[in-house]
Amino acid sequence: MTVVLRLAALLVRRGGARGGAALALTVVGVATSTALALLAASVAPAFDARADRIAWRQPSAVDIADATAIQRRTLDTFEGQPITVVELEAVAGVSSLAPPGLRAFPSAGTVLLSPALADLVDTHPADELGDRFPGARGPDLGAIGLAHADELVAVVMRPAGTLDPITVDRTASVHPDAPDPTLAPGVAVPVDDFARSGTDEELALYRFLAQIAAVLLVIPTLLLVGAAARLTADHREQRLGVLRLAGATPGAVAGLTALESLLAAATGTLIGIIGYLAALPLAATVPLAGGRFDAYDLILGPGPLLLAALVIPVAAVLSAVVAIRRVVVSPLGVTCGAPPRRPRALRLVFLPLAWLALVAVAGGDNETAIPLLVALGGVVATVAVVGPWLTWVLGTLLSRLARRPAALLAGRRIVDDPRGAYRTVSGMVLAGLLAGFVFGVLPSVRANELPELDRRSIAVDRASGDEAALRAAVLGVDPAAMVDLGPVAGEPGGAGEVTGVVVASSLDSVERVRTALGRAAPGAVLDQYAGLVDGLGTLDTDVERGALALALAALGMAVTAAAISGISAILDQRTTLGRLRLVGTPLRVLQRARRWQTVVPLVLATAGALATGALAGASLMIALEVDASRVRPPAVAPMALVVVTAVIAGLAVVAATRPVLVAVSRATPRER
Amino acid sequence: MSSAPLTHAPAPHGPATARPEQRGPVLAGRGLHRRFGAAVALAGVDLALDEGESVAVMGPSGSGKSTLLHCLAGIETPDHGEVHLDGHRVDVLPERERTALRRRRFGFVFQSGFLLPELPAEENVALPLLLVGHPRRRAVDEARRWFAPLGISGLEGRRPGELSGGEGQRVSIARALVTRPSVVFADEPTATLDRATGRAVMVLLLQAAQTARSSVLVVTHDPEVAAQCDRTVRLRDGIVAVEGAP
Numbered sequence: 001m002t003v004v005l006r007l008a009a010l011l012v013r014r015g016g017a018r019g020g021a022a023l024a025l026t027v028v029g030v031a032t033s034t035a036l037a038l039l040a041a042s043v044a045p046a047f048d049a050r051a052d053r054i055a056w057r058q059p060s061a062v063d064i065a066d067a068t069a070i071q072r073r074t075l076d077t078f079e080g081q082p083i084t085v086v087e088l089e090a091v092a093g094v095s096s097l098a099p100p101g102l103r104a105f106p107s108a109g110t111v112l113l114s115p116a117l118a119d120l121v122d123t124h125p126a127d128e129l130g131d132r133f134p135g136a137r138g139p140d141l142g143a144i145g146l147a148h149a150d151e152l153v154a155v156v157m158r159p160a161g162t163l164d165p166i167t168v169d170r171t172a173s174v175h176p177d178a179p180d181p182t183l184a185p186g187v188a189v190p191v192d193d194f195a196r197s198g199t200d201e202e203l204a205l206y207r208f209l210a211q212i213a214a215v216l217l218v219i220p221t222l223l224l225v226g227a228a229a230r231l232t233a234d235h236r237e238q239r240l241g242v243l244r245l246a247g248a249t250p251g252a253v254a255g256l257t258a259l260e261s262l263l264a265a266a267t268g269t270l271i272g273i274i275g276y277l278a279a280l281p282l283a284a285t286v287p288l289a290g291g292r293f294d295a296y297d298l299i300l301g302p303g304p305l306l307l308a309a310l311v312i313p314v315a316a317v318l319s320a321v322v323a324i325r326r327v328v329v330s331p332l333g334v335t336c337g338a339p340p341r342r343p344r345a346l347r348l349v350f351l352p353l354a355w356l357a358l359v360a361v362a363g364g365d366n367e368t369a370i371p372l373l374v375a376l377g378g379v380v381a382t383v384a385v386v387g388p389w390l391t392w393v394l395g396t397l398l399s400r401l402a403r404r405p406a407a408l409l410a411g412r413r414i415v416d417d418p419r420g421a422y423r424t425v426s427g428m429v430l431a432g433l434l435a436g437f438v439f440g441v442l443p444s445v446r447a448n449e450l451p452e453l454d455r456r457s458i459a460v461d462r463a464s465g466d467e468a469a470l471r472a473a474v475l476g477v478d479p480a481a482m483v484d485l486g487p488v489a490g491e492p493g494g495a496g497e498v499t500g501v502v503v504a505s506s507l508d509s510v511e512r513v514r515t516a517l518g519r520a521a522p523g524a525v526l527d528q529y530a531g532l533v534d535g536l537g538t539l540d541t542d543v544e545r546g547a548l549a550l551a552l553a554a555l556g557m558a559v560t561a562a563a564i565s566g567i568s569a570i571l572d573q574r575t576t577l578g579r580l581r582l583v584g585t586p587l588r589v590l591q592r593a594r595r596w597q598t599v600v601p602l603v604l605a606t607a608g609a610l611a612t613g614a615l616a617g618a619s620l621m622i623a624l625e626v627d628a629s630r631v632r633p634p635a636v637a638p639m640a641l642v643v644v645t646a647v648i649a650g651l652a653v654v655a656a657t658r659p660v661l662v663a664v665s666r667a668t669p670r671e672r
Numbered sequence: 673m674s675s676a677p678l679t680h681a682p683a684p685h686g687p688a689t690a691r692p693e694q695r696g697p698v699l700a701g702r703g704l705h706r707r708f709g710a711a712v713a714l715a716g717v718d719l720a721l722d723e724g725e726s727v728a729v730m731g732p733s734g735s736g737k738s739t740l741l742h743c744l745a746g747i748e749t750p751d752h753g754e755v756h757l758d759g760h761r762v763d764v765l766p767e768r769e770r771t772a773l774r775r776r777r778f779g780f781v782f783q784s785g786f787l788l789p790e791l792p793a794e795e796n797v798a799l800p801l802l803l804v805g806h807p808r809r810r811a812v813d814e815a816r817r818w819f820a821p822l823g824i825s826g827l828e829g830r831r832p833g834e835l836s837g838g839e840g841q842r843v844s845i846a847r848a849l850v851t852r853p854s855v856v857f858a859d860e861p862t863a864t865l866d867r868a869t870g871r872a873v874m875v876l877l878l879q880a881a882q883t884a885r886s887s888v889l890v891v892t893h894d895p896e897v898a899a900q901c902d903r904t905v906r907l908r909d910g911i912v913a914v915e916g917a918p
Contacts, residue, residue: 405802408795409788416790579786582747583800583847584775586768 025564026264026316027271029228032561033221034272034312038300039283040217042276044210046297047289050147051203056100056194057086057145057153061166067190069095069105070163075185076518076526078120078129078511081152082290085133087188087522089158097194099155101142111135112155114146127477128511132518147203148291162522163188164464186462186525206289208369212616213434215377224561225312226319227423228268229261257324258317265316269309343389343418354382355615362619376616383429383612390608391601392418398600406589409580410596413573424565425602427558428646429609434551435642436613436634443632444621456504458514460485463498463524470498473520477512480505551642555649562653566598570660577665590665591658598650606646610639696759698723698887699744699855704753706739706910713739714750715910721855726878726888728898731907737891738859740907744889745778745857746770757854775803779848779886781858781877787832787843794819794828797846804851818846822876838869845877852884859891867896874900 059071069090076083088099088106095105099112106112111133113121118140121130133154141153165188277299284295354375361375395414402408414421463470463485471483485500502517504510514526570577580590614634621631697720706714713736721727729737742748744755746762749770755763762773779800780786787796797815802808819825822842832840841861848856858877862870874890874897881888890901898904906914 403808405799408802408808409790412788412790412795576788576790579788581771582774582780582782582786583803584771584773584778585799585803586771586775589803 023260023264025568026228026261027268029561029564030225030265030268030312030316031271031275033224033228034269034308035275035279037218037221037312038273038276038305038308039279039298040214040221041304042280042283042298042300043288044207044214045300046293047203047207047210049294049297050289051200051207052197053100053143053145054084054147054200054203055197057084058195058200059189059191060193060195061189062192064091064165064167064190066192067091067165068192069097069190070165070188071191072163072188073185074525076132076514078124078152078514083117083152083154085154085156087156087158087163089160089163089188091190092160097191099141100145100194102139106138106155106157108157108159109135110138110157112138112141112157114141114151114153116150117152117154120152124511127515129515131515134519143294147289148293150287150291165190203289210288211369211373212376212437215373215380217434222312222315224427225265225315227426227561227565229265229316229320230323230423253324254321257320261317261320262313265313266309268316269312272312273305273309342415343392345389347385347389350382350385354378358616358619359622362622372619376619379612379616380433383433383608384426387426387429387601387605387608388419388422390604391422394600394604395421398596404592405585406592407596409589409593410600413593413597414600420569421597421601422605424562424569424598425558425605425650427561427565428555428602428606428650429558431551431555431558431646432606432609432642433613433616436610436615436639437617438551438613439610439638439642440614440617440634441621443635444626444630456507456510458502458504458510458517458526460502460517460521461497461499461525463517463521465498465521467498470517470520473516474502474513477516478505478509481509481513555645558646559649559653562598562650563657566594566653566657567660570657570664574664577661581665587662587665590661591654594654594661595651598654599647602646602650603643606643610642614639697721697756698758699889700756701740701744701750702754702756704740704743704750704755706736706743706748706750712910714743714753716753717907717910717912719744719905719912721887721889723854723887724882724885725903726881726890726901728901728904729889729891729907730893730895730898730904731913735907736910737907741857741859741889741891745780745855746773775800776851777854779851779853779856781841781844781848781856781861783860783863784840787840787847789832792829792831793824793835793843796832796843797850800847800851815846815850818850818880822846822880837864838873841865841869841873842876845873845880848877849880849884849886853886855887855889856881857889857891860893861890862892862894862897870894871896871900 057073059073069088071089072087074085074087076085086099088095088097089108090105098104099106102112113133118137121133124130133156135156141155143149146153280295280298284293284298286292358372358375358379361371364371391414395411395418397411398407399411399415402411460470467485467487470485474481474483482503482505483500485498485502487498498521502513504513517524517526577590617634618631700718700720702718704714704717704719706712715736717736717740719727719729719740729740731737739748743750743753743763746755746765749763753763754761757773757777762770765773774780787793788799791799794812794815797818798806798808798811801811801814806814816828819828822845824839824842824846827835827839827843830839832843835843844861848858856877861877862873865873877890878888878900888901890897892898904914905912
């Protein structure tokens with residue numbers, strides 16, 4: 001061990017500019033990967049934090065004798081944005097309960113609004129919004145009781161006797177899968193406390209999506225860590241090969257590599273963690289599930305950070321040690337220029353196996369999302385396994401079909417090191433996976449957006465009062481509105497309630513109609529969109545925006561990674577480039593060869609990742625049991641645009657790193 | 673492996689073989705100076721090569737042999753002095769034109785072959801032809817014609833890593849001569865070979881060059897190699913110490 005340490009210290013000290021550049025490239029690669037992986041992993045727990053903050057709105061029913069308050073939660077919308085309305089009434093006029101952020105139970109007649117809702121109320125006519133919340137305005141609701149800063153929430157304090165609480169019969173036998181009637185919107189429930197943690201159906205879906213995004217990102221990011229650890233592998237192989245020839249044991253060579261990688265990867269991980277924390281305010285600005293995150297929500301606990309600090313350097317060390325196995329096995333393997341092993345077609349077997357596993361798991365009856373996420377992770381990992389083999393096939397085709405020296409050189413180089421060629425562009429897999437996922441699912445999501453007629457429609461449920469009064473209230477603000485309401489009976493608390501549909505005459509009047517309905521029938525459930533029959537319907541453009549933002553971030557990282565790999569490849573091929581220059585190869589031929597070398601695996605990686613992402617989206621829809629008639633084919637045009645963008649970005653990287661090529665190829669080649 | 677003399681040189685092709693009417697030396701360096709920091713590599717060297725002539729450059733390590741070769745071949749530019757090819761000054765040409773010069777008019781054989789590890793032997797040989805614009809099939813066909821005369825038939829599809837030192841050097845010779853260059857530069861071409869193989873490689877190089885009407889400049893430590901050349905130049909401390917017959 002002492003020998004290894006001494007050798008490592010010597011080589012780091014004497015490594016010169018090239019050794020330093022290799023270490024720096026590894027540090028940058030690992031740091032970037034770490035930061036992105038942590039950001040990706042932080043989104044799902046952030047939804048848990050949101051769910052905990054809004055748990056107080058989901059009443060937990062108790063016997064009326066034990067209750068100190070009655071709580072009713074209804075859902076409303078304004079211009080398509082959801083509003084949660086919580087009505088509270090003190091039992092016997094007194095309650096010790098205090099809504100989150102308040103010290104005491106507010107008095108009856110008080111209205112508390114979230115800051116975003118208060119802004120809307122203040123900036124819109126009262127008959128469109130403000131009149132829905134009659135009463136004295138109290139202080140704004142604090143962030144502690146809101147999912148996010150943009151959430152629209154109103155707490156309306158009712159006088160005693162206003163809310164008619166549901167009677168909970170705990171002795172009746174209930175089917176375990178039957179919905180809990182106390183959780184339904186519009187039902188008044190006796191409560192003795194506010195929950196401080198819990199789950200929310202909608203946020204659970206977003207959490208699931210975030211977990212999928214994390215799987216899509218974390219696995220390729222770890223692969224990138226491995227790639228970063230192998231940067232300038234050729235240089236390292238040559239050096240270690242010489243050490244082996246000089247008598248270093250396989251253990252010493254492996255130990256030296258491990259130590260060197262550990263040093264760079266640990267530094268990179270530390271910088272990555274700091275970078276992740278620094279990027280949180282920016283990441284929090286991406287609106288997801290209706291609003292921006294509180295940066296604090298995105299902070300992972302010490303456990304995950306410690307795990308990252310351990311796993312990432314270990315992954316880097318393993319990758320680096322595996323990369324030099326040729327030297328460990330035989331030092332002459334490198335010094336004699338023996339051809340590297342070509343990837344085996346056997347790798348292809350993993351592809352159908354992983355897909356079969358995913359389809360089997362997605363179609364199964366899963367109690368948790370974990371099996372699906374594991375299966376999805378398997379598919380993502382398969383992309384990295386199959387990628388080098390497909391790259392080799394394309395390289396072989398290119399070298400066979402090439403007519404000009406640039407394409408021939410590129411093809412032969414790809415065939416010579418398909419793993420390296422694929423590694424250079426593997427960062428693009430991240431962007432491709434995300435874009436494939438988004439553009440795979442998006443057409444189906446958009447197919448669920450309703451036409452204008454439906455956006456003017458308001459589904460009315462649990463509206464107390466009589467039908468004629470409601471009709472009059474609606475026609476009072478929109479005489480041309482269509483009203484189709486009727487009594488309903490037979491449901492819990494349904495006796496004497498009115499249900500039906502109201503269609504406003506125009507989009508301009510729909511909010512006034514909604515306000516009139518809300519005033520005439522407090523506690524009524526007013527659903528803007530009829531037909532939200534499955535989980536897919538709750539996805540909105542926020543998800544699209546968030547996922548695309550992540551895809552753009554991944555693209556940026558991919559470009560950075562490609563630039564690092566590209567520079568590394570030039571340094572690794574210093575000798576070859578010198579030889580080519582010696583025989584009079586023009587720089588433009590070398591540059592053209594680099595373009596071929598980049599574009600071929602790039603198109604393969606991006607297109608493959610897009611297809612995988614789209615299939616992952618399809619699997620998600622299967623898992624959500626989306627009706628086949630509502631599923632639309634993936635959006636091909638934007639996917640093609642992603643491929644074109646990736647190619648342009650790849651070519652830009654090749655162009656940007658040209659000065660390194662010029663500098664390296666101008667250095668007079670010397671005998672080794 | 674046989675070292676059969678060249679009896680059938682490949683037919684000349686296109687611009688790579690176009691050579692102006694020769695008057696005077698093909699290549700000449702005059703008053704060449706080159707310094708690397710404080711170290712003086714060349715301190716005023718004059719050297720000329722006539723068409724078809726072979727010249728050995730000898731001298732101790734650090735005497736400036738390789739630097740002289742690099743300056744004459746346009747790989748490096750001298751600090752002072754001039755390099756002329758066919759009477760035209762070439763050391764002042766921009767890098768792009770010097771690269772084109774190496775591609776079209778020069779060939780190179782180096783100590784360890786300097787073959788591209790990714791390319792099979794035949795494509796290594798064909799590379800200079802591809803670079804001057806020959807179609808791939810024609811370039812590879814032309815390259816293959818050099819294998820039999822150099823005694824390396826059957827090795828066309830092997831990669832450099834799968835060739836012995838002597839085989840690799842023969843492939844290098846084929847690559848250096850495939851464009852029928854005006855001058856072949858050889859830097860310690862036999863240094864990594866055993867004596868018999870080294871001698872055979874030198875014989876092949878000089879015979880093939882003669883057939884292609886190429887001049888040869890060989891940098892070597894080996895008196896046996898020098899003895900096979902028409903003339904020997906000895907360098908010491910960056911200047912020509914002795915010049916004459918081997």
